[in-house]
Amino acid sequence: MTPSTRIIPAADADAAAASFLSEKEGRYVVITDTTVEKTVLPRLKRIAEGAACVIAVPAGEASKSVEGAVEIWRRLVEARLTRHDTAVCVGGGVVTDLGCFAASTFKRGIATVNVPTTLLGAVDAAAGGKTGIDFLGLKNEIGTFHHPLAVVVDASLFATLPRGQMLSGYAEMVKTALISDRGAYEGMLDFDSLVADRGRLTALTSWCVERKMQVVAADPEEHGVRKTLNFGHTVGHAIETAALLDGHEIPHGHAVALGMLHELRLSSRLLGFPQEEVERYTERVASLYAGCLEGVDLTPARLVELMAHDKKNTGSGRIALTMLRSVGDAALGLSVSPAEMHDYLAATAIAL
Ligand SMILES: NC(=O)c1ccc[n+]([C@@H]2O[C@H](COP(=O)([O-])OP(=O)(O)OC[C@H]3O[C@@H](n4cnc5c(N)ncnc54)[C@H](O)[C@@H]3O)[C@@H](O)[C@H]2O)c1
Structure with missing residues (x-):
């Protein structure tokens, strides 16, 4: 219905x-x-x-x-x-x-x-x-x-x-x-x-x-296109949970803003999302949330472990996420292995 x-x-x-x-x-x-x-x-x-x-x-x-x-x-x-x-x-x-x-x-x-x-x-x-x-x-x-x-x-x-x-x-x-x-x-x-x-x-x-x-x-029950609404939330939820576990409760949107930064960078790496757009996003949006994660342990191994428990995963052991080819063009049904996610995070130093 x-x-x-x-x-x-x-x-x-x-x-x-x-x-x-x-x-x-x-x-x-x-x-x-x-x-x-x-x-x-x-x-x-x-x-x-x-x-x-x-x-x-x-x-x-x-x-x-x-x-x-x-x-x-x-x-x-x-x-x-x-x-x-x-x-x-x-x-x-x-x-x-x-x-x-x-x-x-x-x-x-x-x-x-x-x-x-x-x-x-x-x-x-x-x-x-x-x-x-x-x-x-x-x-x-x-x-x-x-x-x-x-x-x-x-x-x-x-x-x-x-x-x-x-x-x-x-x-x-x-x-x-x-x-x-x-x-x-x-x-x-x-x-x-x-x-x-x-x-x-x-x-x-x-x-x-x-x-x-x-x-x-x-897509009322999230079998397809509704997953686009989860953009930024795979890494975002892991950040939100890590912060909560460390006693720094941060607003949901702050975690999503930083999750989107990671997922845009992953999109750039894996799907060719334009690098200059990632930079614009970092400058105009992500910088608004600078400093909110101070004191939170965001080591790659910890974030990957938290992502492994995400509700959106299918049980294959891979981490499900929505990525973008360009603004307005989402790629659905994608996943990365925990090792790929770990490599990406280990290679990324996000300084905000
Ligand atoms: N159902 C969904 O699709 C969906 C999507 C996103 C988030 N959520 C849920 O939403 C919740 C977070 O929502 P939230 O951020 O609105 O939190 P919230 O409802 O706890 O509100 C945050 C705080 O602001 C206060 N508040 C609310 N309106 C106010 C106002 N106008 N002026 C002053 N204070 C006000 C509230 O009393 C509360 O203390 C989480 O539980 C999350 O899981 C659900």
Whole structure:
């Protein structure tokens, strides 16, 4: 079944979400976290006031747990929600992953509407249908595919985000542009998410969500073209995990920005991706994330070991990854042996 999610770019998320919900039968609850409840929800008065209840889980990744889901299910039962009702998830990727997971399993699945409040949550987590919780220390180990009915994109909700969170989201925007086409990529390189006006940020964010939905509609369960969305994530996830293990939790997008740098260099080495583009990327994008990995052990053997455990691998012992022949031209279904990856990393000194 082709997933359909309405992307609603809005100057006023409260009015846009209220209008969408008024056309839908049934009641709704709001699922959020304790930080967003204080910083953003007061700006979504109609949504908050019209809800059967507001469920606020503690802010942070730790809420993406079985216990977090149980708490939401308990509150949904107490609110006597029926199968015709809706869960409105207002928050970053943690809230949309957890809230949509709980909703997708409650009474075999109720409808969801996402109102992302982080840039990363908007461009990467709120659309596409992947829901999940962490389990036994493994990220997103339990989850479902459940597409939201709508995603309301209003960049004014990002106003209270710290700089690091904006940069984290920007990395995923660059990825979307890199795998799409040259025009989009040039536009993204010229775009500064930290100083952009709200209208332009809403428009570019919505473009990223639309673009993601086009890819997802073509390949909902990631057998082919959806893998292009993983560009930068094979090395990126290994970097993110290494940092976490060393006690330096870095935002997801920072790891992806540096993962993309490695995967562009690998693309250049193995598929002839233009070297001058790698240099431009390093100067314009990767340099924004300089210094974030200080103190993290990134020895080649360690990164390769972490990549060997990547969910995307097929069990052949090789490391699966998406590479680019040029901007907008991704090569799918490729892999390298652990020894090749080790040689590449050992020969590469990335100084940022
Ligand atoms: N489902 C997917 O396809 C997908 C894709 C990418 C990431 N994710 C998931 O998303 C999560 C990361 O998302 P995230 O970076 O948004 O993290 P997050 O949801 O934890 O938000 C980061 C922090 O910012 C706070 N916050 C949110 N909005 C705010 C605002 N407007 N102003 C001030 N503070 C605000 C939150 O309370 C939290 O403390 C991870 O769990 C990741 O696995 C999912």
